[in-house]
Amino acid sequence: MAGGPGGDFTLSGFDLDEASLRRARGRVPGGHFFVGDLADWAPPAQVDAVLALFGALAYLSDASLPGGARCIHDALRPGGLALVEPWVRPGEFTAHRPQQVVVDSPWLKLCRQVLPRKEGDQAVLEFHHLVCGPGLPPRQVVTKERLTLREDEALERVLNDAGLRLEGRIEGTMPDRQIGIWRRPG
Numbered sequence: 001m002a003g004g005p006g007g008d009f010t011l012s013g014f015d016l017d018e019a020s021l022r023r024a025r026g027r028v029p030g031g032h033f034f035v036g037d038l039a040d041w042a043p044p045a046q047v048d049a050v051l052a053l054f055g056a057l058a059y060l061s062d063a064s065l066p067g068g069a070r071c072i073h074d075a076l077r078p079g080g081l082a083l084v085e086p087w088v089r090p091g092e093f094t095a096h097r098p099q100q101v102v103v104d105s106p107w108l109k110l111c112r113q114v115l116p117r118k119e120g121d122q123a124v125l126e127f128h129h130l131v132c133g134p135g136l137p138p139r140q141v142v143t144k145e146r147l148t149l150r151e152d153e154a155l156e157r158v159l160n161d162a163g164l165r166l167e168g169r170i171e172g173t174m175p176d177r178q179i180g181i182w183r184r185p186g
Contacts, residue, residue, distance in 0.1 A: 009048075010030070010031070010032060011028055011030075011031040011032070012031060012032035012033065012034070012043055012044075012047070013031070013033050014033065014034050014035065014036030014041055015033070015035070015036070016035065016036070016037060018035065021033045021034070021035065032044065038056065038057070038059055038060055038068050038071075039060055039064035039065075039067050039068045039071075040067055040068075040071065041071050041075075042071065042074065042075060043075050046074075046075060046076060046077040046080070047075055047076060047077065047080060048076070048077055048080050048081070049076075049080060049081050049082070049083070050072050050075055050076060050080070050081075050082040050083070051082075051083050052072065052082065052083065052084045052085065053083065053085045053172075053173055053179065054085060054087075054173055054174070055085060055086060055087025055088070055147065055174075055177075056085075057069075057084065057086075057087075057155060058086075058087035058088075058123075058147035058148050058149070058150070059145075059146075059147055059148075060148065061148055062121070062148060062150070062154075065148075065155075065158050066158055066161065066162065069158045069159050069161070069162035069164070070162045070163075072084075072159070072162065072164065072182075073162045073163045073164055073184055076184040077184070077186075078184055078185065078186020079183065079184065079185075079186055080183070080184050081167070081181060081182065081183055081184075082159075082164060082181075082182040082183075082184075083170075083179050083180070083181060083182075084155070084159065084179065084180045084182055085172050085173060085174070085177055085178075085179045085180070086150075086152045086155050086177060086180075087147055087148075087149070087150075087177075088123065088147075088149060089149065089150075089151055089152065090121065090149040090150065090151065093116070093118060093123050093149050094116070095116050095117045095118040095123070096116065096117060097116065098113055098114065098115050098116075099113070099114040099116075100112065100113045100114075106134075107133050107134060108131070108133045109130075109131070109132050109133060110129065110130070110131050111129070111130045112127060112128070112129050112130075113127070113128045114126070114127055114128075115128070118149075119146075121148055121149050121150070122146045122147065122148055122149065123146070123147045123148075123149055124144060124145070124146055125144070125145045125146075125147065126142065126143075126144050127141075127142065127143045127144070127145070128140070128141075128142050129141040129142075129143075156180065159180075159182055163184065163185070164182040164183065164184060165182065165183050165184075165185055166180055166181070166182055167181045167182065167183050168180075168181045169181065
């Protein structure tokens with residue numbers, strides 16, 4: 001439970017990866033975190049707000065997106081809001097342009113390289129992490145993520161079909177991306 005300007009609220013979230021959930025529980029004491037799939041999830045009770053930021057819905061294929069949109073609708077109480085941020089549009093994705101982030105502090109050395117490529121309507125992001133620090137052996141981790149590239153209108157159509165109504169937009173977390181404010185009528 002946490003206090004906010006509108007009173008008390010409870011934070012919850014889900015992931016398929018239990019290690020990610022453990023980290024979230026450590027960072028947000030009192031939050032409720034559970035294993036769930038973005039295409040087919042439900043909180044323990046309906047909520048006032050759902051956040052799907054940083055292009056979270058891009059992890060869903062076109063076939064599973066309608067189910068994910070229905071889950072957002074069903075998770076909200078009538079009148080509840082969903083903040084949904086689209087990801088990269090197909091014409092904006094730049095494949096084969098590696099990116100690198102380096103952290104060089106006394107307690108952590110980290111290099112993360114992202115090697116992006118395009119496969120059909122999917123952006124494939126291969127992440128290479130090299131991590132070490134005092135008392136930590138060097139560790140190399142490679143992960144791969146697939147995100148669906150789609151036009152904003154296609155995402156909006158699916159959210160509309162799920163019964164959500166666009167109320168407005170606010171500045172997004174990524175350049176040139178606006179967060180849509182969607183309401184469940186009622």
